[in-house]
Amino acid sequence: MTSQPAPILLFVYNRPEHARQCIESLRRNALAAQSPLFIYSDAARQPESREGVAQTRRFIRNVDGFLSVTIIEREQNWGLARSIIDGVTTQVNRFGRVIVMEDDLIAAPHFLQFMNDALETYKDEPRVGHIQGCDFTQDPALPDTFLIKWTGSWGWATWDRAWKLFNPDGKELLRQLEERRLTRRFDFDGTYGYTRMLRRQIEGKNNSWAIRWNASLFLADVLSLNAGRSLIQN
Template sequence: MYPIVLFTYNRLEHAKQVVDSLLANALAKESKLYICSDGARNEEDRPKVEACRAYFKTITGFKEVEVVELAENHNVKRAVKVMGDMLSDKYEAWIAIEDDALAHPLFLQFMHDALAYYKDNDKVLLINAYAHERAFRKALIKKKYPYDVIFGVAFHCFGWGIWSDKWKAIDFHMPEQDYFKGLGSTFSIFNRSWGHLMSHKVASKPSSELWDIHTTYYMLKHDKVALWPVRGYIRNIGFDGTGLHGYDFADSVFGEEVNPKERITFTDDLALSRKYDFAIYSQVAIKWVGAFVGNFFTILFRRKKKRS
């Protein structure tokens, strides 16, 4: 059974909900849970981090629980790298989830099935558990897309799985200029990444924590893809103004209700997936535009505060 790693910081109530959602999975009792608890960024956050760590020591219901308490604050990108390297030295593959991503009761079963099915497919870098529910419904389901999974260059790190050899091959760096030289037109790149690489300039800065954008860039550059379920297994509850980015999207982007199939049909047809890229990109873009319009004043205030 592949291990699970939960990445956490200082949001106790969010973390409790995520643990409870994992325990609702039948495979939880057979799985080892690692908890990566990042160190406090400042003294104000320290009591919150300590409260989370006290709770982690009480968790039962898994085959085993191991808490990795990072002494210093690593932020998301470095914490993921530390844990990913450690797990990749011990296991053939592993499953990850963030502390604001509620898992559907079929989450672990889907991840194990997908990791087994695509294990020897060199093109598939990783498995996503999240789906753009509204976008996929309009771009795929209503257009009679015949399978329950689709391939894309885009990646969301809410809930995912990867094989250790493929993890070790990922380069998490991005150039600070000539990002897409030799990779095609800017439009085709944004289309293939469903708009995710529109954040390439922000992600390329040394201080950026957008390691999911780095992974998307790696897939584009090396002709790899991620697997996405057409109906998701993750509901994100973290974009409520409390997280790293501070955005309050409510349910407008990531918080859609999930209702996956119990039995799904996998496919290796990458060519068919590419035919749906623009339809998905268009629907995802509409969601993002609506979300950022709603957060306009929050974003403007943050930028002014940084300048002052």
């Protein structure tokens, strides 16, 4: 890695203990002290969430161990999808690359090194648009890294050139998948219900930004670089 480490974007809500564990795990990474940290704190959706949000905000206001810590406290509840889309768009346009975490993730001590090395290695490769630090399979036969045509949202990174491909319009994404007869392939050859997840997002039954990011890159024929040994625990 030759460039300045990418900023880390951390999205928190009403779970102070989760936020603490996530930040402590990131701080155990050698590159933490060189990495800017942006913490996005959403406001409470219901009255019963207010105390958890308040406790979380008290904790994050005292976080140190990073190059800088910037806290964005939402005054109203944005929800995770809107908050991530806004945060990633703002910071990737500013820095050119970002690493994204949510508060229920614990990072391995070499997570930041892996992500920054990959961001640097593939920065000029247009066929790679996403880096995923979590391996869900736990398959020991996998290589150290591999490319795949699907993304994951547990500890990931991207560049501004790739984020430009993001289409937040689920209806349009589904139309293209159906028109190009790609729904079965998008569903991992019929083994995982990504298309159903996208339909439910359109119907308002989920608010997933991740399914729209997945579909956006899939339709653009852009790949994800995955770690063959998981660097993230949920």
